Amino acid sequence: MxxxxxxxxxxxxxxxxxxxxxxxxxxxxxxxxxxxxxxxxxxxxxxxxxxxxxxxxxxxxxxxxxxxxxxxxxxxxxxxxxxxxxxxxxxxxxxxxxxxxxxxxxxxxxHGIYNRGAGGDNPNVVASILRGIDPRETLDITPYATAISEFLLEQMFYIKIPRKFKMGIDNGFDSTPHATFKDLGFNLTKHNTFDVYACGGIGPNPRIGIPVAHDVAPEDVLYHVKAMLMVFANHGNFKNRGKARTRYMPAEMGGAEAFIKTYEETLAMVKEVEQLTINPADYAYEITKTGKRDDSVENDRIHRQKQEGLYYVEYHPAGGDANVEHLLAALDYAVTLDQVEARIAPDQALFFINLTADEARKIAELTDDSAKNDFRRSVSCVGSTVCQIGMQDSNGLLKDIFKHLEEKGVDTSKLPRLHISGCPHSCGTHQIGEIGFHGAVKLVDKKPTVAFILVDGGSEHMGSENFGKMAGNIVATKIPEFLEALANILNQSPEPDFGSWRMTHKAEYMELIKAFE
Ligand code: HEM
Ligand code: SF4
Structure with missing residues (x-):
């Protein structure tokens, strides 16, 4: 609390x-x-x-x-x-x-927005965006996500850890918190318990999390958070920042088994000496608003909540950068509505929730620059125009790609979501994109030229998580044309999307990449 x-x-x-x-x-x-x-x-x-x-x-x-x-x-x-x-x-x-x-x-x-610890080596947690409103969910994870968030605020003053510590907690349906490849992640099971994963993460030396506990009662998640923070504090690498994230720890401790043993011992000790059981009622809040059901409002951006007659609207501007005028208009309207909330989604979008059908229509109208398909929901980090250690302008590349395809009138509905980082650090999550790019340099006629490495075959989806592999190095100015060519091929093929096309056309895809290298 x-x-x-x-x-x-x-x-x-x-x-x-x-x-x-x-x-x-x-x-x-x-x-x-x-x-x-x-x-x-x-x-x-x-x-x-x-x-x-x-x-x-x-x-x-x-x-x-x-x-x-x-x-x-x-x-x-x-x-x-x-x-x-x-x-x-x-x-x-x-x-x-x-x-x-x-x-x-x-x-x-x-205004109750606490930014102490919002960067640096302080722990942070990402939670499923649809918690509490998803018609498919069997347990509202809100109390547990909130308890973890507040616990971290407090713990950062007591435990010194070597580096960043990112956590994720999901509702079992939504992969975007990346619970299976975070420093510590909680994945909701069919039994309304959590499976716990540790020492995962993207960036250099990417790792899928090691399963460290199954069927954990939701009330007990803080014991795991505390135990993992302690293991990290005691066994993490304080000497070499490049090797300080938890994903390096198991190897340094003698392997996954040795790590799990230490984790379990620490967990047992924490359980013995601390009282961290969560009382969900302390963190829960009820949505009492209802509306008249009108599913004609549903589309790519507007979806039904589990609450009778309520809907949520996704606002996903290009690269996660809001059109400020549109955002202001939506906020001005939203604050007049009963029980409205906005939630920032881990794929760089803003969701407005608890809306009646008419309210949802209005918010969608006010933010109509939003993505309407997965390709337009592409993710990019801020890139080198802003980031001090970036190599290339990832955000600029994304916007150039959008502009080019718009100008050419290309149907982008079969293209996948792109994941673009300005350098290999993977803030734009290029390692888990079906198509990822990270900033690089390429010698063209012996001159260093702005380029991006294409990373192929990543996946953020639970159960099929995969880190993509380098498949080419394309000069930045050619990438919009590459995607135009790919879209044209997809639009002429019977496969419904890039993912299914790629499965059966791997050689053709590699040739296409080569043609633009
Ligand atoms: C001062 C330098 C850095 C800044 C300002 C920075 C900033 C950010 C920001 C803002 C995000 C969220 C992405 C977005 O929505 O725009 C992010 C994500 C991320 N950053 Fe960085 N970052 C920095 C350095 C690094 C380094 C050095 C690494 C790796 C060694 C790294 C790894 C990551 C990863 C893996 C994510 C994605 C996490 C996920 O979605 O699971 N970052 N970073
Ligand atoms: S991926 Fe590189 S360019 Fe992008 S924000 Fe991270 S450090 Fe900066």
């Missing part, structure tokens, strides 16, 4: 952040020093070191009506022009000066 004591703690070291931010933007502090410290406050400097970003963390991506009102007010007050929905279910505002970053940090705090 977020007690007053915890709240006080979450703001207590703000003066440190203020001091370093003033120094950095006055050029009295180095880029490296600031980068190492500012992340803890949810902020990083951007390329050029004259601007920075402000990351706002919401519990499982959940924005209440009050949060939405505050967001709309802040967009207007500070003229925020670059609002990004992140795969970590955060909001990220880019292109800010130091004073704006500091003001937003304090104002967020005053």
């Amino acid at each position: 977020i007690t007053q004591e915890l709240k006080d703690r979450l703001i207590a070291d703000y003066p440190k952040f203020e001091d370093m931010t003033h120094k950095f933007y006055k050029k009295e502090m180095s880029i490296a020093d600031y980068k190492g410290q500012s992340g803890t406050y949810g902020s990083y400097a951007e390329r050029g070191a004259n601007s920075g970003m402000s990351r706002w963390r919401f519990n499982g991506g959940r924005m209440t009506r009050q949060h939405m009102q505050f967001l709309a007010d802040a967009i207007r007050k500070y003229n925020l022009q670059h609002v990004h929905f992140t795969t970590g279910q955060c909001l990220q505002m880019h292109g800010l000066d130091g004073d704006t970053i500091l003001n937003l940090y304090k104002e967020c705090y005053d």
Whole structure:
């Protein structure tokens, strides 16, 4: 629970952040020093070191009506022009000066948005976006996701871990929290219990999580969180940041079995000495609103909730960057509605939930720049125009691809979702895309040229998780044409989508890639 004591703690070291931010933007502090410290406050400097970003963390991506009102007010007050929905279910505002970053940090705090620990080596959790509203779900995981989120806020002050620690918790139907390949993940089973996976993750040395526990009672998840944090604190690599993530730990501990043994021993000890059983009623909230059922409203973006007559609307702008005018219009309308919520989805979208059919129609209309098929739901990291360590402009590539295909009038309905990262770090999750790209350089006529490595055959879907393999290196300017050619082939083939076509046309696909290399 977020007690007053915890709240006080979450703001207590703000003066440190203020001091370093003033120094950095006055050029009295180095880029490296600031980068190492500012992340803890949810902020990083951007390329050029004259601007920075402000990351706002919401519990499982959940924005209440009050949060939405505050967001709309802040967009207007500070003229925020670059609002990004992140795969970590955060909001990220880019292109800010130091004073704006500091003001937003304090104002967020005053509105119950706690950004302490929203970056840096602090633990974070991503939760299924449709929790509590999915007609298929058998258990609402909201209380457990919320309990974990709040527990992490508190634990970050007590346990020092070597590096980032990303967690995921899902409702058994939705792969986007990546529970099976996070530092720690909870995957809901058919029996309304959780299977637990540890030491997974994408980026360098990608790993699928090791199953460490089956059929865990939902009330007991915090014991696992605490145990894993302790194992990481005791056995993680504090000396070499490049090898500090949990996915390196089992090998360093003598293998998966040795790791599991330590995990189980630590878990037993935590269970003995701590009282961390969750009382779901402490975190649950009820949706009492209902509406008149009108399924004619359903389409690619609007879907039915399990609550009678309620619907949710997906707003997925290109690359997760909101059209600020549209977002404002939707927020202004949404805050007038009963029990409305917005949730940031781990695939860079914003969902408005608890809407009647008419309300859903209206929100969809106000945000009609949204993706309407999977290809337009492609994911990309922010890229090198903003990110200091990026190699190429991943976000720019995605937008160039969209523009080209639009101009050519190409039907993109059979193309898959792309996953694009500006460098091999995989913030754009290229390793788990059916088609992924990561920024690279290619020598063309002996000149280094902007290019992207094509990664083939990744999957984020539970049960068929796979990290893709490098299949080509294509100059950035040729990639839109490559996708045009691929779309044309798909549109002439009987297969319903890229995935099924690729299964039977592997050689043809590889030849196509080669033709553009
Ligand atoms: C200062 C440098 C970095 C910044 C500012 C940064 C920022 C981000 C952001 C904003 C996201 C969410 C993606 C989005 O929705 O836009 C992300 C995701 C991610 N980042 Fe980074 N990142 C940095 C460095 C790294 C490094 C060095 C690694 C790996 C060694 C890494 C690995 C990842 C991965 C794997 C994800 C995706 C997680 C998932 O969806 O499961 N990042 N990063
Ligand atoms: S993948 Fe590379 S370019 Fe993209 S945000 Fe991560 S570090 Fe930056």
